[in-house]
Amino acid sequence: MGCFSVIAILSGGVGGARLAAGFAEVAREEVTIIVNTADDEEFYGLHVSPDVDTVLYTLSGMGDWERGWGIGGDTFRCNEMLGRLGLENWFKIGDADLAMSLYRSLMLRQGHRLTEVVERARRALGVKARILPMSDDRVRTMVVTESAVLPFQQYFVKLRCEPKVLGVVFDGIEGARPTEEVLEALKTAEVIVIAPSNPVVSIGPILSLRGVRELIRKSGAERLAVSPIIGGKTVKGPADRMLAALGIEPTAVGVYKLYSDIIDIMVLDTEDSKLAPLIEGDGKRCIVTSTLMHNRDEAARLARTILDHVGRI
Amino acid sequence: MGCFSVIAILSGGVGGARLAAGFAEVAREEVTIIVNTADDEEFYGLHVSPDVDTVLYTLSGMGDWERGWGIGGDTFRCNEMLGRLGLENWFKIGDADLAMSLYRSLMLRQGHRLTEVVERARRALGVKARILPMSDDRVRTMVVTESAVLPFQQYFVKLRCEPKVLGVVFDGIEGARPTEEVLEALKTAEVIVIAPSNPVVSIGPILSLRGVRELIRKSGAERLAVSPIIGGKTVKGPADRMLAALGIEPTAVGVYKLYSDIIDIMVLDTEDSKLAPLIEGDGKRCIVTSTLMHNRDEAARLARTILDHVGRI
Numbered sequence: 001m002g003c004f005s006v007i008a009i010l011s012g013g014v015g016g017a018r019l020a021a022g023f024a025e026v027a028r029e030e031v032t033i034i035v036n037t038a039d040d041e042e043f044y045g046l047h048v049s050p051d052v053d054t055v056l057y058t059l060s061g062m063g064d065w066e067r068g069w070g071i072g073g074d075t076f077r078c079n080e081m082l083g084r085l086g087l088e089n090w091f092k093i094g095d096a097d098l099a100m101s102l103y104r105s106l107m108l109r110q111g112h113r114l115t116e117v118v119e120r121a122r123r124a125l126g127v128k129a130r131i132l133p134m135s136d137d138r139v140r141t142m143v144v145t146e147s148a149v150l151p152f153q154q155y156f157v158k159l160r161c162e163p164k165v166l167g168v169v170f171d172g173i174e175g176a177r178p179t180e181e182v183l184e185a186l187k188t189a190e191v192i193v194i195a196p197s198n199p200v201v202s203i204g205p206i207l208s209l210r211g212v213r214e215l216i217r218k219s220g221a222e223r224l225a226v227s228p229i230i231g232g233k234t235v236k237g238p239a240d241r242m243l244a245a246l247g248i249e250p251t252a253v254g255v256y257k258l259y260s261d262i263i264d265i266m267v268l269d270t271e272d273s274k275l276a277p278l279i280e281g282d283g284k285r286c287i288v289t290s291t292l293m294h295n296r297d298e299a300a301r302l303a304r305t306i307l308d309h310v311g312r313i
Numbered sequence: 314m315g316c317f318s319v320i321a322i323l324s325g326g327v328g329g330a331r332l333a334a335g336f337a338e339v340a341r342e343e344v345t346i347i348v349n350t351a352d353d354e355e356f357y358g359l360h361v362s363p364d365v366d367t368v369l370y371t372l373s374g375m376g377d378w379e380r381g382w383g384i385g386g387d388t389f390r391c392n393e394m395l396g397r398l399g400l401e402n403w404f405k406i407g408d409a410d411l412a413m414s415l416y417r418s419l420m421l422r423q424g425h426r427l428t429e430v431v432e433r434a435r436r437a438l439g440v441k442a443r444i445l446p447m448s449d450d451r452v453r454t455m456v457v458t459e460s461a462v463l464p465f466q467q468y469f470v471k472l473r474c475e476p477k478v479l480g481v482v483f484d485g486i487e488g489a490r491p492t493e494e495v496l497e498a499l500k501t502a503e504v505i506v507i508a509p510s511n512p513v514v515s516i517g518p519i520l521s522l523r524g525v526r527e528l529i530r531k532s533g534a535e536r537l538a539v540s541p542i543i544g545g546k547t548v549k550g551p552a553d554r555m556l557a558a559l560g561i562e563p564t565a566v567g568v569y570k571l572y573s574d575i576i577d578i579m580v581l582d583t584e585d586s587k588l589a590p591l592i593e594g595d596g597k598r599c600i601v602t603s604t605l606m607h608n609r610d611e612a613a614r615l616a617r618t619i620l621d622h623v624g625r626i
Contacts, residue, residue, distance in 0.1 A: 044415045075408060077408035078415070079412075081408075081410075081412030082416065084438070085416045085434060086433070087416060087419075095388060095390035095408035096390040096393065098394075099391045099395045100394070102358070102391070103398045105358060106400075109358055120398075124398045124399050
């Protein structure tokens with residue numbers, strides 16, 4: 001008990017951030033969150049990094065838990081004024097939230113790596129857990145729809161996930177490298193958690209980075225994934241529709257199949273308890289528990305249940 | 314009466330913006346405001362243009378008349394968060410205000426001239442008067458103090474004008490050109506007004522641009538200046554101390570002497586009526602009236618008095 005050092009969490013935005021906050025609260029060990037950056041986008045000349053910021057805000061306690069993104073109580077005056085000046089402003093960046101993108105863009109222009117920028121920001125915000133962008137290189141999720149190939153945020157925010165998805169491309173993924181920090185975290189991790197984030201566009205890019213999937217496959221860590229699909233539906237976001245569009249069964253089993261070569265344990269919601277035998281029949285273990293994280297307490301409870309199960313509490 | 318077309322106003326921030334708003338309200342003619350850009354600065358990688366924005370906001374009715382700068386009712390969440398992230402945030406940019414700097418920086422990076430950016434912005438904000446940055450080229454006021462040479466905003470905002478001023482340098486002024494729009498406005502103007510702005514750091518850079526002073530000197534327009542010094546004190550800002558530091562009498566007469574070769578009429582506050590004979594003795598006319606502009610009505614009244622005096626109302 002308590003004799004291991006690193007819990008590594010692979011995370012996208014909301015679901016991952018919540019589970020990470022839960023682990024950060026209950027684990028006595030170092031928690032490292034490896035965060036998707038393929039959702040990053042340029043707005044108004046600023047580098048916006050939605051998943052990283054959601055993790056930062058959620059872990060610092062500044063986040064808007066209810067809404068899932070942005071800073072609690074933030075205002076949108078800058079966004080409104082940009083609209084008044086005739087710019088597209090469908091990507092709603094809050095006023096305080098904008099400071100993070102200004103800060104990041106400034107630091108990047110000064111030659112810092114994205115990893116360093118996030119490290120400084122999390123320290124400034126008093127976050128104890130390490131937050132690692134999956135890569136310092138540019139990767140951009142492009143959503144192939146019937147009528148166009150769309151940058152992810154256009155599909156996700158501007159078009160509210162309405163266009164039918166034919167496929168997803170991670171532009172730049174071949175040339176992108178996971179950072180040394182990410183590789184080190186995965187190598188030293190004794191527990192690797194794939195958060196309940198979108199398997200296609202949040203976890204997909206991380207696992208597609210050169211060497212990452214193999215590293216997890218060969219890892220001696222306890223490796224588990226929490227299903228973001230409950231009862232055939234995603235808690236938040238378009239994961240269910242995306243999975244279906246890509247020919248993957250939009251269930252916890254469908255998610256499991258995406259990770260079957262790299263996990264030992266699948267965490268299912270109690271609503272999906274009947275699916276456990278299908279996964280156990282494949283030689284894996286299941287944790288069946290409530291996976292909803294409406295608040296910080298529920299996130300902590302889920303993290304505790306997981307740690308308890310892997311003998312770490 | 315009313316048969317002329319252009320009133321050109323040379324302006325810095327607050328005082329100039331208020332008088333310009335007065336003219337914009339009462340004049341039937343085209344009002345063009347030529348605005349100092351030597352106060353411009355880079356903050357967080359953004360091009361901030363305080364005088365131009367003060368004019369834009371004051372003329373659009375969005376301005377904070379009381380405070381003199383920024384947008385009425387603006388919030389400062391972004392500014393606070395930048396501080397929380399460890400950046401210097403003594404230059405208080407409001408949240409809506411920030412949108413203008415984001416917009417400007419974006420447009421400039423896309424290759425637009427500053428003049429075009431301001432033209433688009435003033436149209437977007439419904440401002441009828443033309444607002445012309447004095448130059449599209451970079452000029453930066455540097456304040457020479459006993460201990461350091463300071464960028465203007467550092468002297469003005471961060472150090473609250475406290476250091477003793479030894480001199481002022483307009484970095485880049487030799488290579489900077491007034492825009493074609495500025496030259497055209499001055500050539501076609503039938504009334505040229507030097508606003509009650511700081512003669513050294515607001516009006517000084519405009520008049521120092523190649524050809525501008527000569528153009529006004531040779532102009533057939535009615536040329537007048539409104540003193541920013543009343544009773545030996547500046548209404549706002551460090552003009553009085555700056556004048557004194559530079560060996561210029563900090564009175565309306567001292568200001569007059571700076572402009573004596575390029576104006577026909579000096580506008581003095583009633584408090585300074587006793588100074589009128591000194592200026593009239595130099596062969597110039599004086600308008601003695603209340604020059605304080607606490608609100609939009611007083612600004613309109615002052616503009617009307619001036620237009621009335623030059624036979625244009």
